[in-house]
Amino acid sequence: MFTAPLSSPTEERVIHAARSPLSRRGGARALTALAAVAVLAAGWPGAARSAPRTAEPDDTTQVTYRGHEFTVPDSWQIVDLARNPLACVRFDRHAVYLGAPGDRQDCPARLRGRTEALLVEPTSAAVNAVTENRTAGTYRATADRIAVTAAYGEDRTAIQRILRSAGLPVAATQTEQAAAEPVPADATSFRGEGFDACTAPSQSAMNAWRDASQYGAIGVYIGGLNRACAQPNLTAAWVRTQYANGWRFFPLYVGRQPSADGGSCGGGCASITDPVPQGTAAADDAAKQAAALGLGKGSVIYNDLEHYPRGGTVTARVLAYVDAYTERLHQLGYRSGAYGSVSSLVADLVANAKTITLPDVIHFARWNGESTTTDPSIPADLWPGSRRIHQYVGDTTETHGGVKISIDRNRLDVD
Structure with a gap:
């Protein structure tokens, strides 16, 4: 060796x-x-x-x-x-x-x-x-x-x-995955502190963090062409057990990204090239993956769109992709969420709020260390009343109950 x-x-x-x-x-x-x-x-x-x-x-x-x-x-x-x-x-x-x-x-x-x-x-x-x-x-x-x-x-x-x-x-x-018996409809509703991790933690880790941390919700990566981590723990049984133990969820789908040449993926992501059919296909797959985990209709599924250089073709493709994703999820009975940076995706959505179907919930990234869901870049009349998540710390490592996990911290207000 x-x-x-x-x-x-x-x-x-x-x-x-x-x-x-x-x-x-x-x-x-x-x-x-x-x-x-x-x-x-x-x-x-x-x-x-x-x-x-x-x-x-x-x-x-x-x-x-x-x-x-x-x-x-x-x-x-x-x-x-x-x-x-x-x-x-x-x-x-x-x-x-x-x-x-x-x-x-x-x-x-x-x-x-x-x-x-x-x-x-x-x-x-x-x-x-x-x-x-x-x-x-x-x-x-x-x-x-x-x-x-x-x-x-x-x-x-x-x-x-x-x-x-x-x-x-x-x-x-x-692949045609069978839908699992759904957990109750409030599985993706939560107000308080949450974290997301690349791979769903083991049961022992979840138990340790439930007892020793301030967190009550977890972001799980349920699928997508650009999901990088394997998910050996993420099953319908795992979701049901966490729900019974008091955890709530914000499921993330890492589909095609705004640009293969720049942004957070640094050239390593499959990019949006044909936004409407690709956004529709992403919604179809996201709904199937969610249903297979027991996250039924009415759940919010967040389309993860990493930071990108705004403008021109990139912005046009992002907006068409998000619009198609949201429209299709609504047809399937799910709610649409979108994750992105305040300086790219959120800025584009705010600037074009009257021309596309906005996601139902915004999950915005601004790593300012402030555990709040208000932000000066987001008008009060957009995503009001428990329709926001703020990722306020990224790329950090925490230990609770003797278990260390690399996470992002989030403040949720989703009803």
């Missing part, structure tokens, strides 16, 4: 030599100890985005797990989750994660973006089956003793090639 110095205490970078239960065999370009160090030291995490979008046959590596062999580009990171249970399973960098994600993944709070990556978990399943969610850019597959989550951004064919290399079919059917 070869390791390299970490650039962040939250990240574990490991290249594995051949061993049981997993192994890595190099192709024509075998990975040596020196090469492993060079790969890991070469500007990570930026190396994930700068890696070639397609790999030549002699630039691949075979990764074996539970008897299944996947051929992946040899520049990809390989992470053994059994050895590194705190490793964050993230889909914004090229990587193969092997094993079950840990209960307390150490993820940065503000991961966004999507590229090609693979999570291969142990399971008792014995039948080959593959489904695909094109809107979310995700394949899910089962085979003998493994379950695979394969994410993709711009290069769907690369993920198809990797799945085929392990004998998994890619002529997949579209």
